[in-house]
Amino acid sequence: MENKNETIRKAPIGVFDSGVGGLTVAREIMRNLPNERIVYFGDTARVPYGSKSKDTIIRYAKQIIRFLRTQDVKAIVIACNTASALALEEVEKELDIPIIGVVEPGARVAAATTKNGKIGVIGTESTINSHMYPQLIKEYRPDVTVFGKACPLFCPLVEEGWLKDPVTEEVAKRYLKDLLKEDIDTLILGCTHYPLLRSLLSGLVGDQIQLVNPAYETAKELERLLKKENLANEGEKAPGKEPYRFFVSDAADKFKNFANSILPYDIETTRKINIEEY
Amino acid sequence: MENKNETIRKAPIGVFDSGVGGLTVAREIMRNLPNERIVYFGDTARVPYGSKSKDTIIRYAKQIIRFLRTQDVKAIVIACNTASALALEEVEKELDIPIIGVVEPGARVAAATTKNGKIGVIGTESTINSHMYPQLIKEYRPDVTVFGKACPLFCPLVEEGWLKDPVTEEVAKRYLKDLLKEDIDTLILGCTHYPLLRSLLSGLVGDQIQLVNPAYETAKELERLLKKENLANEGEKAPGKEPYRFFVSDAADKFKNFANSILPYDIETTRKINIEEY
Numbered sequence: 001m002e003n004k005n006e007t008i009r010k011a012p013i014g015v016f017d018s019g020v021g022g023l024t025v026a027r028e029i030m031r032n033l034p035n036e037r038i039v040y041f042g043d044t045a046r047v048p049y050g051s052k053s054k055d056t057i058i059r060y061a062k063q064i065i066r067f068l069r070t071q072d073v074k075a076i077v078i079a080c081n082t083a084s085a086l087a088l089e090e091v092e093k094e095l096d097i098p099i100i101g102v103v104e105p106g107a108r109v110a111a112a113t114t115k116n117g118k119i120g121v122i123g124t125e126s127t128i129n130s131h132m133y134p135q136l137i138k139e140y141r142p143d144v145t146v147f148g149k150a151c152p153l154f155c156p157l158v159e160e161g162w163l164k165d166p167v168t169e170e171v172a173k174r175y176l177k178d179l180l181k182e183d184i185d186t187l188i189l190g191c192t193h194y195p196l197l198r199s200l201l202s203g204l205v206g207d208q209i210q211l212v213n214p215a216y217e218t219a220k221e222l223e224r225l226l227k228k229e230n231l232a233n234e235g236e237k238a239p240g241k242e243p244y245r246f247f248v249s250d251a252a253d254k255f256k257n258f259a260n261s262i263l264p265y266d267i268e269t270t271r272k273i274n275i276e277e278y
Numbered sequence: 279m280e281n282k283n284e285t286i287r288k289a290p291i292g293v294f295d296s297g298v299g300g301l302t303v304a305r306e307i308m309r310n311l312p313n314e315r316i317v318y319f320g321d322t323a324r325v326p327y328g329s330k331s332k333d334t335i336i337r338y339a340k341q342i343i344r345f346l347r348t349q350d351v352k353a354i355v356i357a358c359n360t361a362s363a364l365a366l367e368e369v370e371k372e373l374d375i376p377i378i379g380v381v382e383p384g385a386r387v388a389a390a391t392t393k394n395g396k397i398g399v400i401g402t403e404s405t406i407n408s409h410m411y412p413q414l415i416k417e418y419r420p421d422v423t424v425f426g427k428a429c430p431l432f433c434p435l436v437e438e439g440w441l442k443d444p445v446t447e448e449v450a451k452r453y454l455k456d457l458l459k460e461d462i463d464t465l466i467l468g469c470t471h472y473p474l475l476r477s478l479l480s481g482l483v484g485d486q487i488q489l490v491n492p493a494y495e496t497a498k499e500l501e502r503l504l505k506k507e508n509l510a511n512e513g514e515k516a517p518g519k520e521p522y523r524f525f526v527s528d529a530a531d532k533f534k535n536f537a538n539s540i541l542p543y544d545i546e547t548t549r550k551i552n553i554e555e556y
Binding site: 044045046047051052053056152153155156157159160166167170171174249250251254276 | 322323324325329330331334430431433434435437438444445448449452527528529532554
């Protein structure tokens, strides 16, 4: 008979984002923690978060966490840089299960990666204006200089599917121009959409600059955390239950199509919920 | 002494949009109906509407109308193509004051403008997928063929301020390519952001194609409606009251900066409200 701890260990991880971007984080969790189940929520009714204020993002994050708790998750990953930067500190105070964001793991690895002490960060307006990346990086390496640049057109370009397009390349050149002048040797992809532009961006910045993908670092951090808290599922995923469940606040079909283009397997169903009720 | 009718005639017009786009409609109302006061609401916490579903847009529109009623408006203008296309029919059923959208005036003028019977419409995904423009145009001119094209990158490009930029021109060329092959002689700017791209677009499509700006047509329609319903304010605007008041659901400062770049006068204050409470 399963004991209570075993039941908790077999519970899913809650992962949320403003929309589809966090799927790059879910993808890394699927690859790196194959025994874990996932409940994913994409806030497609209120996307994008990147131009919204801190108060609003905190309110949205609290609603989503209340929803995820109804799904009996054992831990939560904020798979959104904006929500991690603006809401994590506030929401973790009230929570009795582990929660991590993508900013801290990304910041830590960037601090460990840079040799010349010059790091660039690209992200949404809200993420860059929050100064969370520079703040966290300096906790590890006070000597480092961090240069931030908001890239508001990258998300819509990714959602349009123009991943290797001359237009996207021209936009990227313009956004990165000032960063490249600063002689950075490390560049953080500080929005969960941006790993989908990885090959275009790495072609543009060249071999001298290391790209840091917080999605991957977050999956590794989650692995360490689950082990430490004795929450990792050592056995098979619970039989008879869907390993990965997807919820959105709007436009479920569009989400499903996008998800199927970037996940390693095809989603069958995406459920729409009214997040404002939580 | 003012009688009740006079008080109603001096009441403001409620104007709403998902964000800043509807300011192009407010601007036309200010120009064409200088005696009228305006209460503007921009739903900046939940922008953009263009990729959201009909149910969600109807729910948002109802909340906003409830808020505008608290401001004692005498009529409402849905200054957003997506919300006009998806929600007007539903919300006008429940309302005892006049309400108009931007789609019907735009459709009517486009039907009257075309000579060869071929009209193009550009707009958000939701507006184009709703088929409201073709449906309304055909009520006036069943012989007309309407070609729609969603242009999801135009709004973020406008909000980035790249109004006359080579990147925007390249994006526009790509979006308009198929429409131009159809030999259209009339093109509806079916999103309230697009009049801000007017000079770029008219340079691109040439003199042979008439651009229809529903913002202007809506202001003229509002003028006719107010006269017909005996609601037009014939005298001066009520003294001692702000002629134009602006409310948003988030990021009031950013809204104000954008508004000041496109309105004929400078906004002093923008108030933030929690629209989900209405």
